Structure formats: structure tokens, C-alpha cells
Amino acid sequence: MKKYLFILLALFSAQGFTASTQTSVLPLENYGALPNTAMMRVSPNMQRIAYRASSADKDLVVVYNMQEKKTLGAFDISQINPNHMYFISDDKLILVASEYKKLHGYRGKHDVSSAFVYDIKEKELRQLLTPGYGIYRGQTGLGSIVGLSPDKRYAYMPAYVGKDGTNPSYDLLRVDLTKKREPRRFKKGNSDVVDWFVDNQGNTLARERYNNKENRHTVEAWRNDEWHKIFFEETEYRNKSFVGVTPDRQSLVMLGYSNKTDNSAYFTMSLKDGTISEPIFGREDASVAQVFTDINRVVKGVRYSGFKPSYGFFDKKLDKTIKAIQAAMPNNSIKIVDHDESWSSLVFYLEGEGSSGDFILYKDGSFSFLASARKSITPDFVNPVIEYTYKARDGLAIPTLLTYPAKLVKKDNLPAILMPHGGPASYDRYGFNWKAQYFASRGYLVIQPQFRGSSGFGSTHLEKGHGEWGGKMQDDLTDAITHLSAKGKIDPKKVCIVGSSYGGYAALAGAAFTPELYKCVVSVNGVSDVKEMLKTEKRDHGSDHWVVAYWENNIAEGQDSDEFLESISPINFAEKIQAPVLLIHGEDDSIVPYSQSDDMFDELEDFDKDVTLIELEDEGHHLRSYTTRLQALKEIDKFVTKHMNN
Numbered sequence: 001m002k003k004y005l006f007i008l009l010a011l012f013s014a015q016g017f018t019a020s021t022q023t024s025v026l027p028l029e030n031y032g033a034l035p036n037t038a039m040m041r042v043s044p045n046m047q048r049i050a051y052r053a054s055s056a057d058k059d060l061v062v063v064y065n066m067q068e069k070k071t072l073g074a075f076d077i078s079q080i081n082p083n084h085m086y087f088i089s090d091d092k093l094i095l096v097a098s099e100y101k102k103l104h105g106y107r108g109k110h111d112v113s114s115a116f117v118y119d120i121k122e123k124e125l126r127q128l129l130t131p132g133y134g135i136y137r138g139q140t141g142l143g144s145i146v147g148l149s150p151d152k153r154y155a156y157m158p159a160y161v162g163k164d165g166t167n168p169s170y171d172l173l174r175v176d177l178t179k180k181r182e183p184r185r186f187k188k189g190n191s192d193v194v195d196w197f198v199d200n201q202g203n204t205l206a207r208e209r210y211n212n213k214e215n216r217h218t219v220e221a222w223r224n225d226e227w228h229k230i231f232f233e234e235t236e237y238r239n240k241s242f243v244g245v246t247p248d249r250q251s252l253v254m255l256g257y258s259n260k261t262d263n264s265a266y267f268t269m270s271l272k273d274g275t276i277s278e279p280i281f282g283r284e285d286a287s288v289a290q291v292f293t294d295i296n297r298v299v300k301g302v303r304y305s306g307f308k309p310s311y312g313f314f315d316k317k318l319d320k321t322i323k324a325i326q327a328a329m330p331n332n333s334i335k336i337v338d339h340d341e342s343w344s345s346l347v348f349y350l351e352g353e354g355s356s357g358d359f360i361l362y363k364d365g366s367f368s369f370l371a372s373a374r375k376s377i378t379p380d381f382v383n384p385v386i387e388y389t390y391k392a393r394d395g396l397a398i399p400t401l402l403t404y405p406a407k408l409v410k411k412d413n414l415p416a417i418l419m420p421h422g423g424p425a426s427y428d429r430y431g432f433n434w435k436a437q438y439f440a441s442r443g444y445l446v447i448q449p450q451f452r453g454s455s456g457f458g459s460t461h462l463e464k465g466h467g468e469w470g471g472k473m474q475d476d477l478t479d480a481i482t483h484l485s486a487k488g489k490i491d492p493k494k495v496c497i498v499g500s501s502y503g504g505y506a507a508l509a510g511a512a513f514t515p516e517l518y519k520c521v522v523s524v525n526g527v528s529d530v531k532e533m534l535k536t537e538k539r540d541h542g543s544d545h546w547v548v549a550y551w552e553n554n555i556a557e558g559q560d561s562d563e564f565l566e567s568i569s570p571i572n573f574a575e576k577i578q579a580p581v582l583l584i585h586g587e588d589d590s591i592v593p594y595s596q597s598d599d600m601f602d603e604l605e606d607f608d609k610d611v612t613l614i615e616l617e618d619e620g621h622h623l624r625s626y627t628t629r630l631q632a633l634k635e636i637d638k639f640v641t642k643h644m645n646n
Helices: 002-014 028-032 316-328 434-441 459-463 474-485 501-512 530-541 546-556 562-567 570-576 595-606 625-644
Strands: 035-044 048-055 058-065 070-076 082-089 090-100 109-121 126-128 155-163 169-176 184-187 193-198 204-211 216-223 228-235 242-244 249-259 264-270 288-293 301-306 310-313 332-339 345-352 355-363 366-372 385-391 396-401 414-418 445-449 490-500 520-524 581-586 609-617
Touching: 028 434, 028 625, 035 082, 035 332, 035 345, 035 355, 035 366, 048 082, 109 155, 169 193, 184 204, 193 242, 228 264, 242 288, 242 301, 249 288, 249 345, 264 288, 301 355, 310 316, 310 609, 316 332, 316 385, 355 609, 385 474, 396 434, 396 474, 434 445, 434 625, 445 474, 474 490, 474 501, 490 501, 490 625, 501 520, 501 570, 520 625, 530 562, 530 595, 570 595, 581 595, 581 625, 595 609, 609 625
Parallel strands: 414 445, 414 490, 490 520, 520 581, 581 609
Antiparallel strands: 035 048, 048 058, 058 070, 082 090, 090 109, 109 126, 155 169, 169 184, 193 204, 204 216, 216 228, 242 249, 249 264, 288 301, 301 310, 332 345, 345 355, 355 366, 385 396, 396 445
């Protein structure tokens, strides 16, 4: 372990990461800007890297040859704004992007995902599947590749196929990666297929189905030229995830909750007869959050949930190496972001103590620095993050992250920002959170409670949040303020609540249900009217859709009467709100409609409350645009500074 620590420390020293003598506060733009370098990936032969390079005036993917030390190409991605990228060969990159746009012949805008292939030799970027070109026009999810042909000329991609106005089937298509050509049907599906699995020879292995009307979750294996049902479960929404195949292609890999622990675990299910194994990867203290697969979805290992990522691999040597590296740097989050086919070379993303985000290459037992994610934020400006736990009023332990101002000598009675996460079935990670780091740089203690209903801390912690919107989930946030005030860590008279998505709901609920607690309130893309939210979901998906069943269970757990939904909606309690409110919302938000903030603004204005509404043009739910993210942070900075200093 000491060897790895010594190597990494020497590496950072060699790269010039020495403490700065500056004592001034960094400009707001340093925090609000998108990372300079992101999505770092390595080619199969480990000679090339590709990464996203962003700044105020450019957004590029750069391909670089590490052996020859030269750039092979760079292309503009500002029009497609990808959120994922990977090599499928040494000469080809896949980019997966999402765009909120209109579909010809359909009302409104839709969140459409697409996959693009970039040919490094030809310097050509091309979309792989286009609605209306050989596939059904009215569909959105076109970014998935489930396998490659042995010669890597074709990608197998699922998509709906059928004429406009018909009930399309979800087929498996063979898509040419070398030229623009209408995709061909490889295997016919039907309207309730949700996923496909193939082997490394391009043969169909299985398909997964879910029937919304009849609540049937089914898996079928393809044998002897016909489908055989190997799994069946009646459920309002899927609670088991089929995520890959075993190396021998004899079983599917399934994630589901283990009877032996309180967490999600890794199982295999035989393609021959549907036999489900005992948990292969599973821990008492963490769920399996992700599996590592190759392009044909063969699973090599897992990542566990928790504030810091931890891993489990079938390869015992690799498993031991990763654990040693993590043990050598306990105050850092070490995330595996890419690897070669043999897993002998890995790309890590390092965050935490002394790092605002750095990409490190591990190859042949040695480390080398690749790039810094945020060049303008040096180690001495990274504010410390600690893990903390407090007890809610009913005794439930609430895991929490606290980000302290690095530049302040005083560590008690601090002004505070309470920052609940979105989801709510999500959780915060230890590392460089740009909003938390910004607030800490301005002298605030940032509190990120993992309230009941958060994922990542066991099924019991998650399920305790069902039906508790505006109830015990909100109490957990209130209890954070009460606890830290009693400990003398924060000034209870100077607390602002800032949240996005569900966190935006929690911010508004805090203002409405505990109006005396907060000095100011910021909701970004937040829900204000829960009754209207469910109405929108039913309109968009249909009342029998699993999405509706999920939200009804999560929000109300059977108490979905109009009276109950109205009782937990902040919009109906606008008159009680005392603190100034800042509402920020993307006009193209497809997850929480802009109307949720617009209606809340109107209601607060009717009661002559101090409220500001900022509309972010050409922005969706996740603030992925450089311009609008910076705009949002500037508005938050102005608002919080004004009201916290009153």
C-alpha cells in the first residue's frame, strides 16, 4: 500500500501540484464552468486516448496518440452535447448524446438519445439511427448498442420498427458502422420487448420483456430457433435488472436484492432453465451499483455503492491491486472510468483531498498523469469534505457529507447551505461537487444529508422514504439543522436551502412546512405541485405505465388521493413561506416541466412574496450547457449573498 501512495504522491509532485501562496477567493466562473477535460477514454491497443475538451468558446472531442505524442484529430460536439463516449475499436469512437427536440408529426418536444460513430481515420462523425430512416419515426431512445459483430463492422442496436400510426415492435437491428446505410432487422421483437442480449459471434441469446398493462416481467432465451420463457414475475415495475452475460455466455447477469443482506447483489440466471444462483457479489454494507462489461456486455466485475466507490472483480490479482490503491489514498474517491480488454491498464478519475478531478493512467504497474479536469482549481483551493452521521428524530442514522471552507480558521457557528440531492432515489458522492465547493469557497458549511429514500445505503433506508415526501424525508433535513446547531457547527439563523429536481422540491417544502428555519430558498428545476406532477406522468405515459406505478409508490405509497397530494405540495402553502425564494428552471426540461416553477412563481407573487424566477433558455434538466450553468450560478451567488448577509 505504501508503494502506491508513494508513487501517486511523486506523480502529483512531478506534475507541479504544489501548494499556492494565494489566499484570495477564486472567481465564481472557476466553479460554474464545465470541466476543462472530461470523458477520458483509451483505445483497445492503449495507444490512443479520447477526451472532451470544453471552454467558454469551444466544446471538442480530441483524439491523441500517446506513443507519438501528437493529436490525431479534434471535432466540434457543441451541437450534439454527448454525455457518454467509448472506443469500439482503435479507429472508431461511439458518442451517446441526448437532445430535447421536436419529432416530426408529434406534439411538443421530446428527450431523444442518439448514438454517433466517429471514424478517426476518415475524420467523419455520423449518426447511427435516425427516426424515420428505416425505423419508427416517433421514438426517443436510440443510443443503445448491445453488441458488435465479430469483424466489428456492425453494431447490434434495438429500436422500434413500424410505419407511422401502427403499434411498432422493438426489434434488434444490424447497423453498418462503416457507411450510411438503412439498418436491417436482425431479430424481430414485439411491442413489450425492453432489451436484447447477443453473444460475441453475433448470435441472439435472449430478450427481456415488460408488459405494462398486465404487469408481466419476462425473460426469454433463444434456442433451437424459438423463444423459451426462463423468467416470469408479476410486478408493477421491474425490481430486477438484467445487465449482462457471463463470460461463457451460458447465463445472464442479474442485479436484485438479496435475502441475506439489505442490499442489491449480483446473481446469474441460466439461459438453459432460468435457475438463479446464490449471490456471487454481495456485501452487508453496500449494494452492487454497477457492473463492468465489454462491448458485448460480458461482466468482469462490479462497483459497490457508497460515498466512495469500491469494487469487486473475478480476477483476484486485479481485485487486490485496486484495494491496495484505494487503501493508500483513503481521503480520495478513486473511480475506474476505462480499461483495456485485459484489464491490465486502467484509467482512474481521482477526486477528494488535494484534487478537483484528475485522470490517472495505471499501466504495467506504474501511474502516469493524463489530465486535470479543472485546471483553474489547484489543490489548495479544494475544500475538505468529510463523512458524518447524525440521528433523525426517530433514531434513523442519516449518512451525510460536510464540505468545510478551507480558507477559514474558524470551523464553528458557520453559516450553512443545506443541499438535498435529487432523485430522490439517488445519493451524493464523495469528491468535487461544483456547487458544494463553490459555497464552501464563500465561507459556508455545506450539508448534504442522505435522507431516508436515498439509494446506496440499503433497501431499508430506501424504502423508509416511500410515502414520505414532505413528511419524514423532510424531517430528516430539518433534523440535520437541529443537530448541527446543537453541536455548535452552524449558525441556525443563517441557513439557506438549495436543491435541484427532488432537491428543489425539498427546498420549497422546507420553505412551506418549516418557514422559520431558512433565511433563503433556491429551487433549480424543482417540483412544486405533486398532484400536477403525477397528472403529467399519466398523460405522458398512460395510467397503467410502470413509471406512474413507481411514482405513486415512491411519493404516496397508496395514499395518492387528491387531498394527500395537495397536502404535500408546496404550491398550496405559498402563503406560509417567509424566506425569499429563487426559482431557476430550464425551458426544455423534459423531466420536471418548466410550468412547475412558473406556477409556483405566480402563486408566490399573488401573496406578495419575495420571489425571483430565472428561465434558462435552451437548457434541460441537468444544466449541461456552459452558458446556462454559469448563468444559474451567477444568479444563485447574487441571491444567496444578498439574503444571507442581511
